[in-house]
Amino acid sequence: MITGSSRSPFAGQSRRGFLGTAGIALGALAAGCTAREPLPPTDGAGAAALESPVLVEQVQAGKLPALADRLPKVPQVVQPVAGEGKHGGTLHRAQTEPTDNASVTAFASAGLIEWNFEATGPQPSLAEEYTRSEDNKIFTFVLREGLKWSDGEPFGVDDLLFAFQDWIGNSTLVPAIPVWFADADQKLPKITKQDERTLVLTFTQSFALFEKYLCHPAVSIQLLKPKHYLQQFHAEYADQAELEAATRKAGFDSWDQYFADRCNPWTNPDLPVLGAYRVSKAAGPGGTATLDRNPYYHKTDPAGRQLPYIDKLQVQVLDQAALDLRASNGDLDFQGHFLGYNTTQVYLQNADSKGFRVLRWKPTASLLALAPNLSHADPVWRELFATKDFRHALSYAIDREEINQTLLGGLGVIRQPVSTEGSPYGIEGGGTTAIEHDPDRANQLLDGLGLERQGDLRRYRGKPLEFTLTYLDSNFEIPRADAFNLVRKHWAAVGVKINLRPVDDTLYLQLRVSNDFDIDGTTTPEDDWDLEPVWFIPTSPNSHTAPGYGMWYNTSGKDGIEPSAEFKQLITNWERLRTAATDEDRIAAGQAITQQHHENVYVIGLMKLPFKPVIVNTSIKGVREDEPKLSFYYGREGITKPEQIYYAD
Template identity: 30%
Template sequence: MRTAPHRQSAPVWATGVILAVVLLALGLVGGLTAARAAPVEPPILADAVAAGALPPMAQRLPDTPRVINLASQGKTVGRPGGSIATLMARDKDIRLMTVYGYSRLVCYTPDLELVPDILRDVTVEEGRIFTLYLRPGHRWSDGHPFTTEDFRYWWEDMALNPVLSPGGPPPEMVPHGAPPTVEVLGPRSIRYTWVEPNPLFLPALAGARPLEIFRPAHYLRQFHADYADPEALAKRIKDEDARDWRALHFTKDRWYRNTNPDLPTLDPWRITTEPPAQRYVFQRNPYFHRVDTSGQQLPYLDRVVLDITDAKLVPAKTAAGETDLQSRYLGFDNYTVLKAAQQRGGPVVSLWREGQGSSVALYPNLTTNDPVWRAVLRQADVRRALSLAIDRHEVNQVVFFGLGLEANNTLLPESPLYVPDISRRYTDYDPARANALLDSVGLDTRDSRGTRLLPDGRPMELIVEEDGEDRARLDALRLIQDHWAALGIRMYIRTFSREVLKRRVYAGSSVMVAAYGLNNGLATPEMPPSELVPVAQDMWQWSQWGQYHETRGEAGEAVDMPAGERLMELYDAWMLSTSRAEQVAIWKEILALHAENQFSIGVVSGGNQPVVHARALRNLPAEALYTWEPGAHFGIYGMDTLFLAPPESAAATNTASDEPG
């Protein structure tokens, strides 16, 4: 690895990244030779290559493509060609192709190691100096060179442009309030230097919805006032019926949403359908930067088709074989029907374990507008009592068929930060202790029906709000209603759409919310603990605190509880950390504070997500963890490596894939 003279070597937390880079570089030598010695064109591109409309594969690939070692992942070398379909319910779901394709500057492996992907290499010094090295010869999907000019354009002409980014650069680029110094070292190397460490940077680049610090400058300049001819730009604005050049640039650059077929991409597939539509077609990117060890360019599949249908029809259509790869809009309650369809010769059904901190969690709103409920819920013993009164074993058996983990909303056993005691604290069913705790804090007065009374004399009628998107959660809440009724608390369930629910929480109207738990139940020390700290308003238990942090005090409320203040101190310490040991210690104290204070009340984790695929589809794991962060659902398992078996062997589905996992 290269290190600049007179600079310290990379901090301990970055060593894993650098080691992975070195190993990858060593693996590239043999892979590159194979790719150049015997290039195998995807058949669908052969005619275009023969006609001179497309360069041959050896010229389309980067000089050092990323070589995917399929054998090390338990996969087989596939064959190019074919198309698969999946079902979605809304036009905006096409954004999931950006997620599933999981082409990132750096990305997570299934073992949660960060490795270069689009980048050839990356070095980290002192936790604050990041030098990124691009792959020579890498090109956008339209064949234009991908260079550091694309990074410079995003930084100088977008992130720092007051018209396009009136709020300034994204938070990950100004972690301590100051932006980095950005140095373009050449067409294939660029350096970002912060005054203080920025541990947010690499994890953000690898996210399911990543921090994307580059844009296709050659395409977007025509919509930018600093570059475009004024008359031509004015005509484009008029033709597109845009409000101004900012709106036009924004519309043309919706990379995550996949709404512009003309926008060049580095993803495995590129959209070819103009929204709105009932069917969206994504075609292979002929310049994609990955190959297998035999020299074949990825992705194997030529096309991925997204068909739009009613969400309620997805389970039935999946059972009928109208999709080749499906997890979206399927729930565990569909498993029995799907498995029966498989036994009749239908698609293969697997169960992937959910990677969330909890499949069902309750969030007492510590910043609710109701002053009486606010004061009650801010008492840790009240939250502990609510947790102790839940019969998690009953919920697990009735709703999750005994397959879940009865635990707090915390990290899963697969995380290197998992602590059994933290997972189990205040989770044993103990109604006697729960009643005693409530009595001890002065909530010992009851009405004629046995309902406890709040300090202002109102009955303890607790409204729990949820979004109605998960039937298992609703079933669990109905059981918890009975558990809390025995405690003298009447719980009522109200369902709102996700958008309305968010608005209610942001406004402080909600008293308690039921939702899934931590998005990332698999965290490693290098990942930010931001889901456990009041730093964003979209946190059900302390939205006003999060809003205060996000707006730097212009809105919301400052944290005013000792435990919350300690969480912020720990988060600030993590943001300045430069060693893995520091990060481990900080993470564990944060997790312990959460378990002791029951800021969120987890019920059952490790639920199961049905994943259904056509019998001919290969290289999809039979068992895996289904997560948004850090997994990008199918992303870290390499959707670009999926392929269709030849017709003669399609019926002979791999035995392991036939089992639910």
């Protein structure tokens, strides 16, 4: 068996190798994040020193148990970035969508295991210990003794069984087992409860990505379901008549809708949680959400002082212009996600006078790109889009430097959307195919495909080459409408016409899953796509490149469009990656996928941001300065372990 603290399944995360500098950093961090001796009972001033004054008052009023009775027997110890911090304060943030739970995943997620500080591999969290077998099939988790939900109820293996068997395993609640928990043939793994603290998951196939999924904050939090609370909304546990009446009263048509509403930590303040904060007030459009500290949170600093340091978060829902204005005025305390890139200069001008710093974190999923529908319902367009020379011609026709100078002042990074060279799946020279502006080469390729120009100078393949580019309009990174209008001009010069169609997010998803679009304009990830393979491999009908193929894969050939041979090769390599028994096999399969995308340019990249601005109140300490990735897969701002940041003043 391989223990979670001795070897990461993510070897090869950099060209130096995980056991190089990253491994040394992990070892140093592990010394600060491993178990310690149980806290001794405290009282009076001792208790005040170990927890927030807000909680001390509740303990003294008899509303909360003493700290020693709220922490697990062996808490998880976190080494603060800027030394021992102070309890107290309210952190102000904002977001543009009322239903987006990004503040929960960044500041209040929890998991059996979590990313280490470098985000190169896992470390224990709610699980005090875990092991995995050499072949990536058996995963054993031993929970910390004495863990409690935010309402004080015990957390144990039965809660995990409820999440695995009664939520994921219930076809009404979850019609298809998600990729991050599915075994062979889309079935559940074998789930064994050894005792109240020990759970064993056994997969019939090697699952090379399982620990990586468990570290992903947006996944890990979904596996934590408080059975004692949620069973009252579950058809297998609740009285049928009472549940139906409660469902109707709450305004839902079916119990599964009601259950989904009740187990949403962002919109239901009554839901017990395990993260650093719990929502005490949900936010509607134009409203403000409030998150209070979880008095039963399982982490402390090395001195035994319970985390988080900061008592409260307030998250206001604003439109983009208002959010950027508040950031510029110093009204937001720690914000990266939702922050408009094009307001960066204003942030820099105001920083000193308004009391905040501007950090530059690495951009992820900011690469604006065009995804022709390679599984198009029209067989004529499907054949054309599937032709490599046609995609290369469209790419050569784009003057990316004009887009760069016009929209980003020449600072944008021009490349195609494939894994970067520093990532485990990166290849030498990746992302450079057909990237230069060469309209003569574009015309040569289009002529070679027999796409003749007629009187209106447009090219024809039985009918004029006229396509619709569908996209979600947004200006908070690269202004999409402006970029796509320039592409429209560039393509018109070589005889290809596109019409721009901005849509809302509901219609955008509907058009994709129904395979009813020509070209999708979207930002794409380059690295960590193995956590969301749909970006590079059509594994689902919400694919941006080939939803018809994704439907075929997702239904085992019962529906959708059968992929071409080259896309079947992509799928084969994805299966190799996912079921790899070793890191070497996983990385080799991932690099093969990258190589295929590099050569064929299935998605046509424009450019990405040079950095993501992050603003931090100058009084806040503990936010990392090493320019980490502001990535969904790492919890965005959560990569700095926000439970240990604090106000110095």
